[in-house]
Amino acid sequence: MTLPPSFLQQRLPLGDLLDLRAFSDVCQSFAELYRVGLKVFDESGNKLVDVKVGNADFCGYIWTKASGREQCVATVGRVKADAIPEAPSPTTVQCFSGCRYVVQPVLYEGDALGRVVFGPFVPEELDALPATLTSISPDFDAALAAGYMQKIRRVPQGTAEKILKHFLDLVDVMVFTGHKNLIAARLHIEAVQESYRELQEKNRQLEESYAKLKELDRLKSNFLATMSHELRTPLTSVIGYSEMMLEGLGGPLTAEQREYLGIIMEKGENLLQLITSILDISKIEAGRVRLVLSEVDVAQLLKDAVATVLPIARKKGLKVTCDPGHAPRLQGDREKLRQCLVNLASNAVKFTPAGGTLTVSAEALPGERVALKVTDTGIGISEEHLPRLFDVFYQVDGSTTREYGGAGLGLAIVKSFADAHGGAVTVASKPGVGSTFALVLPVRPRLEPALTPVTPATPVG
Amino acid sequence: MVQLNNEAREIAVKVVYYGPALSGKTTNLQALYQKIEPAVRGRLMTLDTKDDRTLFFDMLPVFFRTATGLKVKLKLYTVPGQVIHESTRRIVLQGTDAIAFVADSRRSEAASTLAYWNNMLKNLEANGLDYKTLPIVIQLNKKDLPETRQGDELADLRRLIQPPMVPAVAIRGDGVVETLFELLTLCYRSLDRNLGLDTRWKIGEREFLSRIFDHVDKRGTALAQEAGPR
Numbered sequence: 001m002t003l004p005p006s007f008l009q010q011r012l013p014l015g016d017l018l019d020l021r022a023f024s025d026v027c028q029s030f031a032e033l034y035r036v037g038l039k040v041f042d043e044s045g046n047k048l049v050d051v052k053v054g055n056a057d058f059c060g061y062i063w064t065k066a067s068g069r070e071q072c073v074a075t076v077g078r079v080k081a082d083a084i085p086e087a088p089s090p091t092t093v094q095c096f097s098g099c100r101y102v103v104q105p106v107l108y109e110g111d112a113l114g115r116v117v118f119g120p121f122v123p124e125e126l127d128a129l130p131a132t133l134t135s136i137s138p139d140f141d142a143a144l145a146a147g148y149m150q151k152i153r154r155v156p157q158g159t160a161e162k163i164l165k166h167f168l169d170l171v172d173v174m175v176f177t178g179h180k181n182l183i184a185a186r187l188h189i190e191a192v193q194e195s196y197r198e199l200q201e202k203n204r205q206l207e208e209s210y211a212k213l214k215e216l217d218r219l220k221s222n223f224l225a226t227m228s229h230e231l232r233t234p235l236t237s238v239i240g241y242s243e244m245m246l247e248g249l250g251g252p253l254t255a256e257q258r259e260y261l262g263i264i265m266e267k268g269e270n271l272l273q274l275i276t277s278i279l280d281i282s283k284i285e286a287g288r289v290r291l292v293l294s295e296v297d298v299a300q301l302l303k304d305a306v307a308t309v310l311p312i313a314r315k316k317g318l319k320v321t322c323d324p325g326h327a328p329r330l331q332g333d334r335e336k337l338r339q340c341l342v343n344l345a346s347n348a349v350k351f352t353p354a355g356g357t358l359t360v361s362a363e364a365l366p367g368e369r370v371a372l373k374v375t376d377t378g379i380g381i382s383e384e385h386l387p388r389l390f391d392v393f394y395q396v397d398g399s400t401t402r403e404y405g406g407a408g409l410g411l412a413i414v415k416s417f418a419d420a421h422g423g424a425v426t427v428a429s430k431p432g433v434g435s436t437f438a439l440v441l442p443v444r445p446r447l448e449p450a451l452t453p454v455t456p457a458t459p460v461g
Numbered sequence: 462m463v464q465l466n467n468e469a470r471e472i473a474v475k476v477v478y479y480g481p482a483l484s485g486k487t488t489n490l491q492a493l494y495q496k497i498e499p500a501v502r503g504r505l506m507t508l509d510t511k512d513d514r515t516l517f518f519d520m521l522p523v524f525f526r527t528a529t530g531l532k533v534k535l536k537l538y539t540v541p542g543q544v545i546h547e548s549t550r551r552i553v554l555q556g557t558d559a560i561a562f563v564a565d566s567r568r569s570e571a572a573s574t575l576a577y578w579n580n581m582l583k584n585l586e587a588n589g590l591d592y593k594t595l596p597i598v599i600q601l602n603k604k605d606l607p608e609t610r611q612g613d614e615l616a617d618l619r620r621l622i623q624p625p626m627v628p629a630v631a632i633r634g635d636g637v638v639e640t641l642f643e644l645l646t647l648c649y650r651s652l653d654r655n656l657g658l659d660t661r662w663k664i665g666e667r668e669f670l671s672r673i674f675d676h677v678d679k680r681g682t683a684l685a686q687e688a689g690p691r
Contacts (some may be wrong), residue, residue: 008475008520008538008553109503110524110534176504183520184508187549194548 008183014042014106014113017178024049026170034163035153036121040106040171042114045081055099055120058148062097065137071096079103079117086112088168090161095120096132099152102164108175116171118164122149124156217285224282228275235275239268277409280339281392284416291333291420293445298362298370299324301334305341306360309349317354327362327370330443336417337372337441340425343410344374344437351435352378365440369423372439380431389427390415414439421445463558465656471532472656474648475556478539480563481570481577485602486539488631489563489640490519493537496638498676501525517541518553525672529663533672535645554581555588559596559648561640563631564618566601566609575617582621596647597624600640605630638674638682645670 023040031038031051040049062068075095084091084103093101101119105112129149134142155163242265244250246258253261283289306322313320341360348358356377363371381389385396393408411425414437418425422445429435464473478486487507494505503522523535538557540550562581564574585592599618603609615626625643629636649658649669658664679685 008536109522109536110501110532176506180506180508183506187508187518187552190552191549194552198548 008187011111012179012182013044014040014175015046015048017108017113017175017182018048019178020048023174024051026174027051030167030170036155036160036163037119038167039079039117040114041080041117043112047080048114054151054153058097058099058145058152059120061141061145061148062133062136065140067136068133071136079119080115084115088165090164092157093119096130096136098122098126098130098133098149100157100160102157102160104164104168106168106171106175108172108179113175116164116168118160118167120152121155121160122152124154126154221282221285224278228279228282231275232272232279235268235272239265239272242268277413280413281409281416284413285392289416289420291336291445293331294334295329296332296334296337297329298327298372301337301341302360302362302372304338305345308338308342309345309358312346313349313358316349316352318349318352319357321357321359323359323361325362325364327364327372328443330370330441331445332421332441333417336420337439340414340417340439341372341374343414344439347410347437348374348376348378348435352376356434368443370441370443372441373436374438375434375436377434380433380435381427381429382431386427386429390425463652463655469532470530471534472652474533474535474558474652476535476537476559476561476644476648477554477557478537478561478563479550479554479577479581481565481573482541482543484563484565484570484574485600485629485631486563487519489561489600489602489629489637490521490537490539492631492634492637493641494521496634496678497523497673498678501673501676517543518549523673527662527664527668527672531662531664533669535673537641551584551587554584554590557585557588557590557595558651559644560585560598561644562597562599562624563602564599565603566628567603567606568608568610568614571610571614571617578618593622594651596644596651597622598640598644598647599624599626600629600631600636601626602629602631602636604628604636605633635681638677638679638684642670642674642684645673 027038027040027049028051031053035053037053037055038049038051039047041047059072062072072095075093079093079101082091082093082103084105086105086107088104088107090102090104093103095101097120099120100123101117101121103115103117106114106116129142129146133145134140242261245253246261246265302322302324306320310320345358345360352358357375358377359373359375361373361375363373365371381396388394389396390411392412394412395408415425418439418441421441423439423441426438426440427435428438463475466472478489480486490505494502501523503524506520508518508520518541519539521537523537524533526532538553540553560581562578564570564578582592585595601609601615618624625647627636627640627643629640631637646666649666652658653666656662658669659666674684
């Protein structure tokens with residue numbers, strides 16, 4: 001990787017180093033102070049500043065004569081373009097009119113960036129108009145010209161040179177300051193661009209790793225879906241044949257064999273349930289959930305869910321109550337909502353010690369919403385775990401020697417199904433006191449395109 | 462890389478003073494500014510934005526014209542030592558023709574010195590510069606302080622390349638001129654290889670160096686004895 005060339009080593013024209021408007025003001029005031037004209041050229045001969053003081057009438061009169069005009073142009077050309085030594089000393093340029101200019105280069109870091117022309121002024125020793133001027137035309141009016149010349153300042157050569165040096169000292173500081181500001185600004189920009197380039201490079205790397213991770217995640221979901229399916233097929237046979245044997249289709253069984261088969265069947269069912277959950281979550285993650293919407297009777301839904309967990313809750317010695325309240329009928333996927341409630345209620349059973357209470361209730365909320373609640377008097381969940389509770393595979397007790405089983409999928413499924421309905425699942429819990437999970441659902445869900453119902457929703461009547 | 466402008470008959474050479482924060486880079490340039498006559502140097506520019514500290518560097522131009530009329534313009538830069546200035550450091554380093562690595566020679570600074578040394582080699586590579594051929598001089602600064610490293614203790618800096626090392630107390634101006642002399646000697650040889658300074662431009666090593674060092678206050682330096690009247 002090579003960086004683009006920096007401006008640091010570039011040579012800059014005088015006009016870029018000075019603020020020309022402000023510089024003109026300085027020149028103006030300087031020229032007025034000394035009552036002598038001032039011109040500044042850059043190294044290519046472009047005029048940056050031109051202040052005329054006192055010579056307008058004199059030069060204007062000369063300009064009216066053809067020969068005067070011609071010689072004037074030649075003088076100005078010499079002042080502007082004649083080679084001058086690259087040294088901090090003045091060069092004198094004599095005008096045919098008797099006036100004079102002093103010229104000195106603007107030196108900066110050893111380079112001549114341009115030149116300053118001080119003049120025209122009348123040298124102190126000039127007594128009369130020179131012949132080179134009076135002879136430019138037969139009708140030249142010497143008295144008039146001499147009168148005009150009075151308006152041009154008379155200066156000793158040495159003084160003119162000193163004034164010029166003084167001015168160049170000023171220019172040097174202005175150029176240095178300008179250069180410094182320019183470098184600061186340009187370097188700032190380059191530094192920002194460089195940082196931006198670095199950030200972009202990092203962003204690109206991050207995007208790449210993110211894409212890789214997403215691909216891996218997709219592969220994992222696919223794998224889960226395929227595997228769950230493959231696992232289910234033989235498992236159904238295991239359960240089916242156990243059932244057949246229990247029914248005596250394979251001949252009479254002893255009480256012991258019967259008991260063992262019962263255990264095989266029960267554990268088989270457990271395993272099937274777990275595999276079904278994994279299949280569900282992998283479908284959810286692959287975005288393949290489809291809601292089948294219909295009118296759902298909330299009271300019936302609650303009763304179904306309670307009936308599912310009742311045997312195991314009784315076995316554990318829990319009191320179970322069901323309170324449908326006056327919840328309205330809602331539109332939703334009955335099977336998925338039932339699964340949500342069963343998941344929540346199973347968790348409640350799992351985490352509530354013997355003698356505890358489990359309540360499944362419903363409540364109408366403002367804004368055409370219904371809350372389905374599962375409340376227990378279980379061990380509760382401490383606050384730090386609440387934010388991640390609904391993440392896939394997340395378990396409050398993640399240790400391998402944990403007391404409670406489960407794959408960490410139940411709540412993630414509940415959240416996904418609630419989201420699919422345009423609802424939400426919330427939790428309030430206090431360790432040692434109990435937890436309340438609430439499934440808040442809109443009575444009429446507005447569905448996202450990905451979740452288009454298989455059977456069209458009936459219009460709200 | 463060195464810029465050679467055939468038409469204007471001038472070459473621009475970039476010399477960078479690199480090193481950890483507070484190792485004495487700016488002090489070197491300040492001392493040189495004092496010791497070099499204004500005839501061959503410009504103003505010392507110090508950029509120091511105190512409020513945000515994203516920019517920080519110094520620049521001292523040194524220039525001369527050879528007998529054959531070639532103008533040589535050297536710009537001496539310091540780079541910001543603070544870690545946060547990584548990008549500015551890289552910009553200043555880009556296209557450099559010679560490097561003076563200013564190291565705080567105390568034992569306590571050995572680790573940070575090595576880190577900067579490696580950082581420099583990395584940045585040189587990032588700029589497409591080959592540190593194996595680039596003129597580099599290490600200045601062992603702050604020799605007046607106790608607990609400075611000697612001889613073998615500097616092997617960590619000599620692992621990849623073996624640059625000359627010049628002891629210095631930059632704050633007193635000691636060793637500053639010697640460092641520049643050593644560096645510009647290497648620099649001349651490198652430019653000569655690349656541009657043919659001697660054969661093509663008729664500038665010998667002696668002329669190249671004396672154009673600058675004849676205008677340097679060499680009192681109290683090693684150069685004062687060895688050079689003699691030129």
